[in-house]
Amino acid sequence: MKKILKSDNWYLKCGIFITGFILIVILIGQFWTPYDSGYMDGAARLEGPSFAHIFGTDNFGRDILSRVIEGTGTTFLVSFCINLIGLLAGTMIGAAAGYRGGLFDDLLMRICDAITAFPNVMLALVIIAVFGSGDLNIIWVLGILFIPSYARIVRSQFVQQKSCNYVQMAKLMGASPLRIIFVHILPNIYSTLLPAATIGFNNAVLAEASMSFLGVGVSANKPSLGRMLNEAQSFLVGGAPWYAAFVGLAIVLLVMGLSLLGEGLQKEQLRGKK
Amino acid sequence: MLDVKDLRVQFLTSPHKWAVDGVSFHMDEGEMIGIVGESGCGKTVTAMSLSGLLKKKDVRYEGTVKLDGREMLDTDRDNIRNLQGTSLAVVFQEPLSALDPIMKVGPQVEEAIMVHHPEISPEDRKKMAFEAMENSGLYDLENVYESYPHQLSGGMLQRICIAAAIISKPRLLIADEPTTALDVTTQAHILELLKRINREQGTGIIMISHNLAVVNALCSRIIVMKGGKIVEDGPAYQIRNNPRHEYTKQLIAAIPTREKKYR
Ligand SMILES: Nc1ncnc2c1ncn2[C@@H]1O[C@H](COP(=O)(O)OP(=O)(O)OP(=O)(O)O)[C@@H](O)[C@H]1O
């Protein structure tokens, strides 16, 4: 921790600060928000920012700040799950393909290529149009669509590492492929994977927001940043521009924090290699 | 103990050339033999075939390699894996790259035990590691055990590699130019160490080097290779005093001696 405070890596510092701040707000939001995010105050519709409602109210008279806090939590959690699925499955597939090599590798990588050929959000929309948007469908669908990018990174690292002498040495000690993959190679590529995972998280946030903006996010009664932005757009001109502004600000902050974190980690890793 | 008959190895990437071209030799239990020859003559490839490190899909083999009567070339991966780290161990030229950069060296010494004897408790395993490290001439063991490879000197790292190799008391140790990356003083120490391991533990050692002087001082028997073939094989004194092959004579002439230096 001290090392981070002292370092001149401003990306990392700002990233940790912003993301940490958001995390704390989300955590507090789990137990307390200024108002109940579902409570509608008919007397106070589309009110501008005031002391009572710092971010103002929406068209049903709900407190926007409370909804933004909860929505950020939803978006964060959903993106986290999406990213986790992509990361875990992508790592397994990439490790197997890279370590094994040959036809097996080719096959897996071509499948990944095929998936990446389409934009994630578009493909997700098609799949959800076919299978319907259940509560958790979006998590699975986007999670699976996130697999190829991780698989590729992990694969290329494995191809590089498996010819290293230390891997040969472990083989000569009789270590099994599974042991070599998990005990020897994976820890060695951790420093490459971490920034990638952070940037992936960032993409997951954007994907989730886009999906719920298009109306196919998680269940409708939970506030989520994308869905709120969708609702806010009808009042952008005339009615209540601050609505969209505050929701947008939350998205920007979340994405900026994560991408700064990712950039920072990547810089730190490059520096470590020197 | 080790019986190599007419071993030929060909890389599929260069299909017209045998990297090892008909090598045969026999090695007795506890013997220490040296293999010398110029760069690219196939020493490493020979060693790698003996240790089962070459992949079937990269190379073509002919001939047989028998370790304790067991065929090494034709068995499947699992069988070889059972031999690796128990009957057979290898020490590489570059100690730093042979170790996992982000794992403490202590656990790396224990690797063979961890893999082949998972039933041994961590405490006992650590004891074995300490013993192997001590036998490899390391001291301040507690500290060294907790170090990462980049924190240790080349000589110490090579000792770690040797400790990792001898922890399971293998019957055959292959050392592929174990001292090339080290300075002269450290070289001498490591060579002494290998000699001692051979004498005290009865480990058969194949010492690969391009330096005839090194091998000569250490080994009772020397094999001279050239272009993938064995050109001479005999007791060290015979090779030194009475070389039969022209190439061996050249190698001997290449050893710097005091007279030459001061002439
Ligand atoms: N991976 C490989 N692919 C193709 N050919 C190879 C490969 N490794 C070695 N060879 C060939 O095998 C021959 C023997 O190489 P080897 O590494 O055994 O030499 P060496 O005697 O160990 O030399 P050095 O003293 O430099 O270590 C070389 O001529 C090389 O062309």
Ligand SMILES: [Mg+2]
């Ligand atoms: Mg070599």
